[in-house]
Amino acid sequence: MKPAPYGPFPYSPIIRRPRLTWPDGAHVALWVIPNIEFFSLMEKVPAGSGGPGTPVPDIPSWSARDYGNRVGVFRLMQALDRHGIRATVALNSELCAYHPEIIEEGRKRGWEWMGHCESNTRRLNEAPPGEEKAIIARALATIAEATGARPVGWLGSGLQETWDTLDLLAAQGCEYVCDWTNDDQPYVMSLDGGGRLISVPYSHEINDKPVFERLHRTAEEFRDMICRQFDVLYREGAQSGRVMAIALHPYLTGVPHRIDAFDAALGYICAHARVWKATGAEIARHYRAQIAKR
Secondary structure, eight states: OOOOSSOSSOOOOGGGSOOOOOGGGOSEEEEEEEEEOOOOTTSOOTTOTTOTTOOSOOHHHHHHHHHIIIIIHHHHHHHHHHTTOOOEEEEOTTHHHHOHHHHHHHHHTTOEEEEOOSOTTOOGGGSOTTOHHHHHHHHHHHHHHHHSSOOOEEOOGGGOOOTTHHHHHHHTTOOEEOOOOOOSSOEEEEOTTSOEEEEOOOOSSSBHHIIIIISOOOHHHHHHHHHHHHHHHHHHHTTSOEEEEEEEOHHHHTSHHHHHHHHHHHHHHHTSSSEEEOOHHHHHHHHHHHHHTO
């Protein structure tokens, strides 16, 4: 997209849109997004506990995240299994080589895999000039080879993009992106070359990283935030469908003192009848098909 003061989409107040419907009359499309990430011990961990001046290796910051891949992610899998939820994973592609067992377990569950850069120590807006295209291509190809399915969705590491990112994603066959946290419904992004992407709602608010690391909320407070968010979206979704995104990191929600509170929140949501448990691709494709009929 070309530099501009607003995004590659028209401003659209939610009160002036056509009614959005989900399958079987659901009020809310629920999707759960574990960020399963790889951090090299030889690189600085972004926002690590040691601060910007801490030399590599930053053992405390790295070890906390490695716990998520060794232990926490499997607790998340069990919680999602109990509620019949297939995750949509934001996946750093380097994890495919270092932790293939996680890929194997996710494939057993029919999880969807989104591109999420190569490593979480490197963001697209920090890449050397001319490297972004190759980074995206490598990440998607690596995930396709490891999982058997080429990703059609993308979440940037740190939700970061450049002016070129959306066009590069569309050229690689991506159908949706979730870096833009500015809505409760999907919408169409129109790109410079005539391509289109669907923006699928993601969340800064119902996201364990800012909740626990910046706001220092308890597990019970996060549970209550999830439930209150759902209550409002479910009520509004009776008039026009909403998307409920829950963003997770295994090293945060997958620890023993938080997992049961998260499990309770899922139980609360899934006790409601009109909830569509969906993946990112299912949401994007259902939305695209619906607007094509208008």
